[in-house]
Amino acid sequence: MxxxxxxxxxxxxEHPIRKATGQSVAQLHAECAKGALEDAGLAKGDVxxxxxxxxxxxxxxxxxxDYMGLSIxxxxxxxxxxxxxxxxxxxxxxxxxxxxxxxxxxxxxGTPRSSQRKPGSHTTLDWPDSPxxxxxxxxxxxxxxxxxxxxxxxxxxxxxxxxxxxxTASMHAQHNARAMLRDPVSVxxxxxxxxxxxxxxRLDCCVISDGGGAIIVxxxxxxxxxxxxxxxxxxxxxxxxxxxxGKVDLSFTAxxxxxxxxxxxxxxxxxxxxxxxIYDSFTITVLLQLEDLxxxxxxxxxxxxxxxxxxxxxxxxxxxxxGGGLCNNHPSNRGGMTKIIEAVRQLRGEAHPAVQxxxxxxxxxxxxxxxxxTRHASATVILxxx
Numbered sequence: 001m002x003x004x005x006x007x008x009x010x011x012x013x014e015h016p017i018r019k020a021t022g023q024s025v026a027q028l029h030a031e032c033a034k035g036a037l038e039d040a041g042l043a044k045g046d047v048x049x050x051x052x053x054x055x056x057x058x059x060x061x062x063x064x065x066d067y068m069g070l071s072i073x074x075x076x077x078x079x080x081x082x083x084x085x086x087x088x089x090x091x092x093x094x095x096x097x098x099x100x101x102x103x104x105x106x107x108x109x110g111t112p113r114s115s116q117r118k119p120g121s122h123t124t125l126d127w128p129d130s131p132x133x134x135x136x137x138x139x140x141x142x143x144x145x146x147x148x149x150x151x152x153x154x155x156x157x158x159x160x161x162x163x164x165x166x167x168t169a170s171m172h173a174q175h176n177a178r179a180m181l182r183d184p185v186s187v188x189x190x191x192x193x194x195x196x197x198x199x200x201x202r203l204d205c206c207v208i209s210d211g212g213g214a215i216i217v218x219x220x221x222x223x224x225x226x227x228x229x230x231x232x233x234x235x236x237x238x239x240x241x242x243x244x245x246g247k248v249d250l251s252f253t254a255x256x257x258x259x260x261x262x263x264x265x266x267x268x269x270x271x272x273x274x275x276x277x278i279y280d281s282f283t284i285t286v287l288l289q290l291e292d293l294x295x296x297x298x299x300x301x302x303x304x305x306x307x308x309x310x311x312x313x314x315x316x317x318x319x320x321x322x323g324g325g326l327c328n329n330h331p332s333n334r335g336g337m338t339k340i341i342e343a344v345r346q347l348r349g350e351a352h353p354a355v356q357x358x359x360x361x362x363x364x365x366x367x368x369x370x371x372x373x374t375r376h377a378s379a380t381v382i383l384x385x386x
Contacts, residue, residue, distance in 0.1 A: 001234065001267040001384075007093035007104075008223035008230035009383065011040025011216030012344040014337075018180050018329055020114045020210040025057050025332075026067050028109035028212045033068055036214035041228045042103060047216075049074035049101035051092060053084035055110045055212075055332040064107070074101040081369020082279060082334040083238070084108075085215075086379035089340065090236030092217040102219045109212030110332020129243075133374070141205060141282070143373035145197035148284035150250040152199065154299065157287070159199050161302035163190035165283040166203050166326055168310045173323025175352040180207045181327040204283040206325035206335065213337040215344070223386075231347045234362070235266025235382040242375040251299075254378035255292035255366060262380035263294070268362060270294040273382075275346045275357045276317060277339035279368040280324040289366055290319075293380065312355040321346065321355035336367030340381065347385040361385050 013035030015028060023031075029052070037044060050072050056064045060077040076091050078084060085108055092104035151157045167187055173179035185203060193202040223230040239257035263269060270293060278293075280286045287301040295317060296304035312318040322328045322342040325335040343363040345351045363383050370376030 002265060005220065005232040005234055005384070006097040007217050007233045008220055008386070009089070009215055009233060009340070009344055010218045010223050010226055010228060010230040011036040011042065012341045013039050014213045014341045015109070015211040015331070016178050017211045018113070018178070018209045020111045025055070025109050025111055026064065028111070029056060029064055029107045030068050032107050032109055032212045032214035033105055036105065036216050039228065040216045040218070041226050042216060044069065045071070046103045047105045048072055049092065049095060049104040051076045051088040051104060051106040053077065053108070054079040055108055055334060074104070080377035080379065082281070082336045083367035083369040083377045083379040084334070085337040085340065086365060086367040086381045087238050089215070089217060089233060089381050090238060090379065093233045093236065096217065096219045102222050104217040105214065106217065107212065107214040108332060108334060108337040110334070111210045112333050113208050113210045140371060141200060142197040143371045144282045144284055145200045147250045147288070147373045148199050151284065151288070154251055155302065157302035159191055160187055161306045162204060162283040162287065163187040164306050164308065165280070165286045165310070166190045168305070168308060169280065169320055169324045169326035171308070171311050172321045172355050173327035175354045176323050176328055179323040179328040180209055181323070200282060200284070206281050206330045207327065208333065209329040209331055211329055211331035213331065213341050215337070215340055229348050230386050231344050232384040232386060233381065234268065234384045235262040235264070236380065237261025237265070238377070238379045240375065240377045250373060253288050253292050253368065253372050254376055255289045255368070255380065258378040258380040259293040259366070262382050266382040268382060272362050273364045274317060274362070275321065275343065275360055276319050276364040276366065277343045278319050278366050279335055279339060280320060280326050281330070281335065281368065283326070285368060285372060286319065288372060289368070293364070293366065312357065318355070318357055321351050334369070336369070336379070339365040339367055343383055347383055
């Protein structure tokens, strides 16, 4: 195991709002920053680095740093969709190790629900791929459905097995007072929900919410000076996967590479992880990442998730104990930030008692951005209890 982490996560905050009532995106970013700093026991003046992605308004870090009155010496506005915030953790840890900063603030916020912004459009006119793909009319859910259909064809995965991922999320969300969908559902209810894009049903898809979150990444020295419990950043990995000019294999995602790198840096293996926050834009997204991260063999994902095996207390691995994007929230159509936050809660022993993993020592947070059927980015962060 990596016993000398480069950095620590010392503060974490998830915005409680699920539908904004007049707050601007910039205001939500600032409220999240304030919450994370208070959680860590730090002040705005302690922040010397700021990280944000494409959800930040204006020119991103330039506008937001000024809006929040930050005096910083390091900035990073890397954009990889929903995986951005896990990439930011890795970049912040590297910057801290290089002496570029000591207290890094990472924020996410958005209002897709109140603004009724459609998340399903796949390409925009200025993307280099648009002339080749836009004429076919693909949208996000149909592309994920294509990946699901391919997995079913190759490995015999069933809609019932995918439904168990939603059931798991709902069983956890019932204990989360802030979750958008708190009622437990059954496999039968998932399959009875309207078919959106074969084989994905409405309940196979994540919620759309406003809100956001923030985390504070600090040097080990700063972390030791704080009264608040920090968690160690043990290993990070990032990767991208595209269509390679038509050489397409929908059976795996970029998580295969990012997970391998994160485990190698941490010195741990999937068998060491008892809690995992897995990006869950759709149920198929979870299944593929579990395989690619090494929690089960390729093609075994359907059997691995079935029969409630991922519910806290039911098996070796618990997944998304806050209800995840399928039931809790999916702010700014980007769920990566909340994956880190719930992993921090588990390692601090602060998850809801009904879903808290006893003596949780290690946790994995996994984020995805883009579309697993075309081009996407993956980032994996492995954390340890202090």
